Amino acid sequence: MADRPLHPETLALHAGWRADPTTGAVAPPIFQTTSYQFQSTDHAANLFALKELGNIYTRIGNPTTDILEQRLAALEGGAAALAVSSGQAASAFALQNLARAGDNIVSSTDLYGGTWNLFANTLPDLGIEVRFVDPADPEAFRRATDDRTRAYYAETLPNPKLRVFPIAEVAAIGRPLGIPLIMDNTAAPLLARPFDHGAAVVVYSTTKYLGGHGTSIGGAIIDGGNFEWDAIPARQPLLNTPDKSYHGAVWSQAAKPLGPIAYILRARVILLRDLGSALSPFNAFQTLQGVETLALRMPRHCENARKVADFLAARPEIAAVIHPARQSGTERERADRYLKGGYGGLVGFELKAGMEAGRRFIDALKLFYHVANIGDARSLAIHPASTTHSQLSAEDRLATGVSDGYVRLSVGIEHIDDILADLDQALSAVG
Ligand code: PLP
Numbered sequence: 001m002a003d004r005p006l007h008p009e010t011l012a013l014h015a016g017w018r019a020d021p022t023t024g025a026v027a028p029p030i031f032q033t034t035s036y037q038f039q040s041t042d043h044a045a046n047l048f049a050l051k052e053l054g055n056i057y058t059r060i061g062n063p064t065t066d067i068l069e070q071r072l073a074a075l076e077g078g079a080a081a082l083a084v085s086s087g088q089a090a091s092a093f094a095l096q097n098l099a100r101a102g103d104n105i106v107s108s109t110d111l112y113g114g115t116w117n118l119f120a121n122t123l124p125d126l127g128i129e130v131r132f133v134d135p136a137d138p139e140a141f142r143r144a145t146d147d148r149t150r151a152y153y154a155e156t157l158p159n160p161k162l163r164v165f166p167i168a169e170v171a172a173i174g175r176p177l178g179i180p181l182i183m184d185n186t187a188a189p190l191l192a193r194p195f196d197h198g199a200a201v202v203v204y205s206t207t208k209y210l211g212g213h214g215t216s217i218g219g220a221i222i223d224g225g226n227f228e229w230d231a232i233p234a235r236q237p238l239l240n241t242p243d244k245s246y247h248g249a250v251w252s253q254a255a256k257p258l259g260p261i262a263y264i265l266r267a268r269v270i271l272l273r274d275l276g277s278a279l280s281p282f283n284a285f286q287t288l289q290g291v292e293t294l295a296l297r298m299p300r301h302c303e304n305a306r307k308v309a310d311f312l313a314a315r316p317e318i319a320a321v322i323h324p325a326r327q328s329g330t331e332r333e334r335a336d337r338y339l340k341g342g343y344g345g346l347v348g349f350e351l352k353a354g355m356e357a358g359r360r361f362i363d364a365l366k367l368f369y370h371v372a373n374i375g376d377a378r379s380l381a382i383h384p385a386s387t388t389h390s391q392l393s394a395e396d397r398l399a400t401g402v403s404d405g406y407v408r409l410s411v412g413i414e415h416i417d418d419i420l421a422d423l424d425q426a427l428s429a430v431g
Contacts, residue, residue: 079225087205101127302342
């Protein structure tokens, strides 16, 4: 589009789309179609043989979704992307694209609860072992690795602890071993750029900040195009041995004429083809609308969250405030190294008066919504001990960083005075 690299603010509005060549429409059209007419039998055969890339069937690709994929890849500095139906589908596909029964992955313990369930229960049921390690010590990833380890996995800014992950340290352990680092960057789009620090794949729940308006569930996987999948072929058999479901294609080689996209190509033509977690074109459109203003929203989320953290720290009802700006030592160094332009929109805090106070606080909120979500333009709050973490024993809950009085805020982009006034009156109600 331009002869010099464009800034994120510009890419968020322009990457992947200019105007419709037929109608001149400026906004990306919603291509609400299941299928696409082939120009000839030769054209159809070429598309199926991947000699040419193009539209076949919306389960594996759609022009509206393609704009979103191009835009996310451009924003992240990656080679190509795959949009899927939810963040959960994105993390499941990101790993199933490399690991099969008998293999293992090494994951950070600091994970979203849904990802934790996927890793602790569902992937093991499919024969894929997940080894959890504490990211405080990056070397723990190396110690948990064996010949069947196919990937490392972590979140950039995981809640509730909000400890930023050591991306470069763990990526550097994996690369010489042929093991890619997959980063869930859901809580830190634009703030963190995992590919710049050696990560090979980024996943998103686009449901959160990217969509930004709480309207559409979605997910995305972005291929950094920066990983040599065939450097140690035995490490990545799914990309380096003939795929009998696709004329014996060896993906690390078959993709070469198309660019450094072996990983994401396989995810599309095998996993999306067979498991079918496609994003609807309408949700792709909604997510594109959100992405257009992401660069304006993120700084405001960060600024408001920081002011909220400072406000809470001065309140007598509160035992601790959890926010990267209030960390020290290695945790703070990592936050400063990996997050640029702000520490994100999430804030946690612990009420001294415990479980009942947590419930009373939530019930007293008037502006904040009480929902199990983050990353909406509106301010959101939840009391994990009585909701998302209520099935865990008190001991397990504490290990995940959720005390009885813990409250999680996803601070929105409203006027800060209105946000603080709501928190003030709800804290007063706690007594
Ligand atoms: N990753 C993170 C960090 C999340 O917070 C979430 C949802 O809360 C997910 C993944 C799952 O995304 P989705 O709800 O879109 O499936």
